[in-house]
Amino acid sequence: MLTVQGEELCRSAERVELAVIAFERDAAASDCALSGTVWVTTTGFVAERLRKSALLDAFCLRHRELSLELVVSDRCLDLSKGEADVAIRAGELTDDTSIVTVNRAP
Numbered sequence: 001m002l003t004v005q006g007e008e009l010c011r012s013a014e015r016v017e018l019a020v021i022a023f024e025r026d027a028a029a030s031d032c033a034l035s036g037t038v039w040v041t042t043t044g045f046v047a048e049r050l051r052k053s054a055l056l057d058a059f060c061l062r063h064r065e066l067s068l069e070l071v072v073s074d075r076c077l078d079l080s081k082g083e084a085d086v087a088i089r090a091g092e093l094t095d096d097t098s099i100v101t102v103n104r105a106p
Helices: 004-029 044-052 055-062
Strands: 036-042 066-072 086-088
Touching: 036 044, 044 055, 044 066, 055 066
Parallel strands: 036 066, 036 086
Antiparallel strands: none
16 A cells, blocks of 8 residues: 555656656657767776677667767766766766666566
8 A cells, every 4th residue: 555655656657657658759750860979988897798798789780870989997987077978887876866777687
């Protein structure tokens, strides 16, 4: 049984979900091709794992107009200052502006 606050949060989450679905639909319908360079910063360990996996090749095949540049550094680059477009890090979050997605194989 949800509390009153839980019910409010559930309604908010449903509105967010509908907005995301609408965004995805609009983005898919857009005929604008993605192009340019995406700067990805990560640690040496993660960069090496990415290079050995098929993920980078699969991404580049799917998005042929994009190029990926890996910025390998132990320093946390500031995304808000444009030091990189995407950061892949392990460890504790240092702020609440990060988006975290974890996909684990069943």
